[in-house]
Amino acid sequence: MNIGEVAAETGVTAKSIRYYESINLIPAPARTESGYRQYSDRDVQILHFIKRARGLGFSVAEVAELLSLYQDRDRASAEVKGIVEARLAEIDQKISELESIRATLRTLANRCHGDDRPDCPILDDLAGLTN
Amino acid sequence: MNIGEVAAETGVTAKSIRYYESINLIPAPARTESGYRQYSDRDVQILHFIKRARGLGFSVAEVAELLSLYQDRDRASAEVKGIVEARLAEIDQKISELESIRATLRTLANRCHGDDRPDCPILDDLAGLTN
DNA sequence: CCTTGACCTTCCTGTAACTAGAACCCCTAT
């Protein structure tokens, strides 16, 4: 399979695939005589793995770690679970932050009548006039 | 006030202040004879504004917009409210995504015993073995 | 007067994870 077919099947763009190769997240594939990349089913499977992991918000560095654990038949499952738990903690943290911001913005927005008059509690608050 | 004092008072680093100047988010301040930047109270107030808005997750581009609205005494409050509502919608969207990811990861983590044995449903799932 | 240390200046590089685009080559079908 050449890169375009792999992109279509995995949902990872050709650009991204080349990028992943450039940072050594995936091995360089075989080439045809004319230089086209040729991917095996195994390569495709790995790109699926990457796609799913990225979709769950793991950074490329974390994906690299997960991939290497995936390819190590003897690693402890605790290691994998540790990465996932760390990611979960980050997510909880991020959600809290966003909820706090949301509450603030909601309050501000509700206090602003939002019509064609110029006075606006939102800007007043940002300017610190409420302190 | 020179840049260090302003940084200490506003919580915006000197690096960031210079950066904001370079992208024209804030005007270039006066300089002393030796070239040091000199900030007025008004400049400090604007940096406070920026700091708060950034803390609420507005992008620098959005902050620029908010600032220009802040400085326009005749704009309609609806414009400001529109920006805030848009940001709120983004936040809601982001929170949903994160909650969905969290649910998935929580399920995966719970199914992984996380000890020194190698079998791990997390990796199996990422690899697509559960499809 | 000179030094020391903290501060300031500009400029360059690096970050994350790609995307866009240029310039060019290859392959297949008509």
Place this chain on the structure above:
DNA sequence: ATAGGGGTTCTAGTTACAGGAAGGTCAAGG
């Protein structure tokens, strides 16, 4: 032969700065 839709490499841009180098400035102390 040519047209299209692949593919190739390379460079630059994105966001919002942080780090660091090389060098000028300022106030205090010996």
